[in-house]
Amino acid sequence: MEKTVDLSGFVCPLSKIKATDALNKLNEGETATIILGDSDSFKSVAQELKARGLMPTFKQDGEKYLLTITK
Numbered sequence: 001m002e003k004t005v006d007l008s009g010f011v012c013p014l015s016k017i018k019a020t021d022a023l024n025k026l027n028e029g030e031t032a033t034i035i036l037g038d039s040d041s042f043k044s045v046a047q048e049l050k051a052r053g054l055m056p057t058f059k060q061d062g063e064k065y066l067l068t069i070t071k
Contacts, residue, residue, distance in 0.1 A: 003030065008037030008064050015041035020048055026071040036065040 005022040007015045019034050019041075026032055032058075036042045042065040049056055049069060056067040 002068075003032040004035065005032055006035045007041065011038060012040045012042070012044045016044040016048060018055050019045045022028075023052070023054075023069065023071070026069075028071055029069040031068060034067045034069065036067070037063065039065070042067070062066070 003022070003026070005019065007018050010018060015036055015038075019036075022032060022034065034045065036045060045067060046056070046058075049067070053071050054071070056069045059066045059068075
């Protein structure tokens, strides 16, 4: 089952903290979509994912950034 975590109402660094928390709660094989509301949050979360060796799929929807990650 895919989880959606809408963090579009938060700005960095709180958005990164909440995204990291959501990633830590994912079980192996689970997928999550993280929705971010600004480019700074997107860049910060993308760097965190890269550091963990996770490669998300990315889509921009208007002002929002959607990252889909499978752990």
